[in-house]
Amino acid sequence: MDYVLLGTLVKQLRIYKGMTQNELAEGIMTRGNLTKLESGKQGTTKEKIDLLFYRLGYTSKRFFSYILDDKDFKCFEIRKQLTDSLVCRNMNEAVRLIAEVETNEDFSEGLSRQFLLKSKAAFNQIQNFSRTERYAYLLEAIKITIPDFEEKLVHTYPLGGEDIEIIGMIATVHEENGEYARAIKLLRKLAKNISEHFMDEYEKARNLTYTLFNLSGIFSTQKRYQEALEVCIDLH
DSSP states (O other), X not given: OOHHHHHHHHHHHHHHHTOOHHHHHTTTSOHHHHHHHHTTSOOOOHHHHHHHHHHTTSOGGGTOOOOOOHHHHHHHHHHHHXXXXXXXXXXXXXXXXXXXHHTOGGGSSHHHHHHHHHHHHHHHHHHTOOHHHHHHHHHHXXXXXXXXXXXXXXXXXXXXXXXXXXXXXXXXXXXXXXXXXXXXXHHHHHHHHHHHHOOSHHHHHHHHHHHHHHHHHHHHHTTXXXXXXXXXXXXX
């Protein structure tokens, strides 16, 4: 990959979005490493590049193709297998993969650790285990990329794809706890963030659909059908 081109693009988009280096780098890398990346002196992993562009409102696929090194490829494969096992409700395979990932030092910190925590929370949800434990996983996960996370400020944060999923899962915990107003408020703030932040229309539509679908479901559960209908109209 041409790191000079990558760095120039990241810097230009960051300035266009009015973000400081600290705001863009928080939870991903140090400000010093971002400076080196923007100057073309240093690269980084695909995982971090993807999140940088997501925070800037784009998908990195719009600009770059990747050739993964062996380490990144192995991590990508494990992530895919674990995600697929959870989607397909193959719980025995999910248990095996979670155990494997937990002993893999590549998943011990940062964005990979966040993925592991989110996966454990998803497993917990499918199995209907302790909501307190699930919430703890999710809170630890979101604070990796947003250290000062507060629900009331969700509409202000530059978010990545994992962040959006985690916040949606937090809203589900609130709903299951009977805290419907809190869940609705959180999802509304998340929808506002997505609507105003994303420059990439495909990613905006994909993430907004996911969020508004969850919001509509809560309204339906509460028999607030007019509000659920209004959300469905927004989906179109």
